[in-house]
Amino acid sequence: MTTKTLQNISVDSIAYRNGRFSGFIRPISYFVDLSLIILAASNFFKESFDLLTYSIFIGICWVIVSMQLDFYRIRRNTKFTTLLNRLAKQSVFFAFVVFAFFGYYYELNRESAFIFNYIAATVSGISILKIGLFFILKNYRSALGGNFRNIAILGKNKDTQQLYDFFTTHTDLGYRSKDLVNVGTPSFSLAEFKQWVIEEKIDEIFCSVQELNNDQLLELTDFADNNLRTLKFIPDTETILSKQLRYDYYGLTPVLSLREIPLDDMAHKFTKRAFDILFSLFIIIGVMSWLTPLIAIIIKIESKGPVFFKQNRNGLDYREFICFKFRSMVPNDTAHLHQVKRGDHRITKIGRFLRKTSIDELPQFFNVLLGDMSVVGPRPHMVSHTHMYAERIDKFMVRHFVKPGITGLAQVSGYRGEVETEEDIKGRVRNDIYYIENWNIALDFRIIFKTIVNMFQGEEKAY
Structure with missing residues (x-):
């Protein structure tokens, strides 16, 4: 990767990530649906009814069930029949949850048909909203050209032509492709294609695996990872169907995705962010409020x-942010350039203790609260080191698909501290x-627990 490419990563990746999908659709859908459920309950059950308890109970159950059933995971290529199927499943579970609530908390002096009426009215309202939004987005993409993604189809054969025709006729999916890129011509250059992808702000690359050799596929995969594309x-349909692989269908064309990132899901993103806020507030109020003055006095002395x-x-999408730590070294001009080494003379006595116990990282909970970091995630590197590793280490840029963390899986797996080799x-x-x-x-909880254990046990590379 060239220096010029690295300089363009930040702008390109932000544009790409922001253009992938409307990030507000899912949380707004959650809010509207739950508001409708609670509003309907307040109108149907007015006598001796604890609306607050019901709202909390039904809200938690609704979110959990919807996440398990992928109720809000509606993609561009999701079929209308799939949407109806998920509506039916969600409605059945919603009915069970409502009856479970009233059966456990109340003995209602009314016929069960009254509750069925509430369920029917609520489900009908949510279904109308859900189906309406489904077709509004389709018309918004096809009629107004909004919510689109720029795509490139690499390879020219029966399957790619079929896919291109499908995207051309199904404008409601919001995919924009200029033409098929013919790999078989002598004038084709993978280097020029990669440059074109960056210049044209291509969001997704659909690649026919039978058109490129292994080296080209690896090079293209590295390019996509390192540039956040x-x-x-597109598999060879004559051989790939014999294997049990997960892929999406666009019309009649099966398409394999390189990787699924759970935190691209807005519900997962909301869950992680809510945990980050609560956990960071707990640490800031419960620990740092009294510990910070003590550490500050010792550092100053x-x-x-x-x-x-x-x-x-x-951090996320390669954007720069200011990371906070307790100062553990004497002020020096090389702190932003050279990583701390074993026996580093720049480290103070209190700094050695702070680094050994990881207490020097506590101010980063303010970064978490500000939204620049997460409690758990890939550890962020100095900007100078990020540039260096991005050029040397394959897939290094993939780390920037999510927010960096105060601790991470690599750190509790023996890869914290100085990069000696x-x-x-790579590890x-x-x-x-x-x-x-x-x-x-659950993975976040395990990493946090192991981090706390390591703080008390001590680590060889904590210096």
């Missing part, structure tokens, strides 16, 4: 300089990519 493969150390680092940074990237592709809230 979505790469999807030992050496001159500020209590807090601020450093630019790269190239295997250290860190492997763990970070695994975390990104396999995130769930």
Whole structure:
């Protein structure tokens, strides 16, 4: 990756991530649906009814069930029949939850048909809104050209032509493709194609695997990862169907996706953000409120300089942010360039203790509260190191698909601290990519628990 490409990553990746989907559609849908459920309950059940308890109970159940059934995971290529199927399943579970609530908390002196009427009215209202939004978005894409993605189809054969024709006729999906890129011509250059993708702000690349050799596929995969583009493969339909692989259908054409990122789901993103806010407030109020003054006094007594150390680092979508730490070194001009090494003379006595126990990282909970970081995620690097590793280490840029964390899977797996060998940074990237592709809230809890254990046990590379 060239320096010029690196300089353009920030702008291109932000445009790409913001253009992938309307991030507000899902949370607004949650809010509207739950508001309708609660409003209908307040009108149907006016006598001796604890609306607050019901709202909390039904809200939690609705969110959990909807996440399990992918009720709000409606994509561009989702069929109308799939939407109806999810509506039916969600409605059945909603009915069970409502009857469970009244059966446990109340003995109603009215016929059960009254509750059925409430369920029917609520489900009908949500169904109308859901189906309406489904067709509004389709018309918004086809008639007004909004909510679109720029795509490139690499390869010219029967399958790619079929896909191109499908996107051309189904403008409601919001995919814009200029033409098929013929790989078989002598004039084709993969390097020129990659440059064209950046210049034309292509969001997704649909690649026919039978058109490129292994080296070209690997090069294209690395390019997509390092430049935060979505790469999807069009398999050889004569051989791929014999394998049990997950893929989407666009018309009659099967398309493989390179990777699924759970935190692209707005519900998952909301869950993680809510946890980050609550956990960071707990640490800031419960721990830092009394610990910070003590540490500040000790830091000031030992050496001159500020209590807090601020450093630019790269975060989500490669954007730079100011990362906070307790100062653990004497003020020096190389702090932003050279990583701390074993026996580093720049570290103060109190700084050695702070780094050993990871207490120096506590101010980063303010970064979490501000939204620049998460409690758990890939650790952010100094800007100078990020540029260096992005050029040397394959798939390093994938780490920027999610917010950086105070702790992470790599750190609790033996890859914290100084990067002494190239295997250290490669191991860190492997763990970070695994975390990104396999995130769930339980994994975050396990990493936090292991981090706390390591703080008390001590770590060899904590210096």
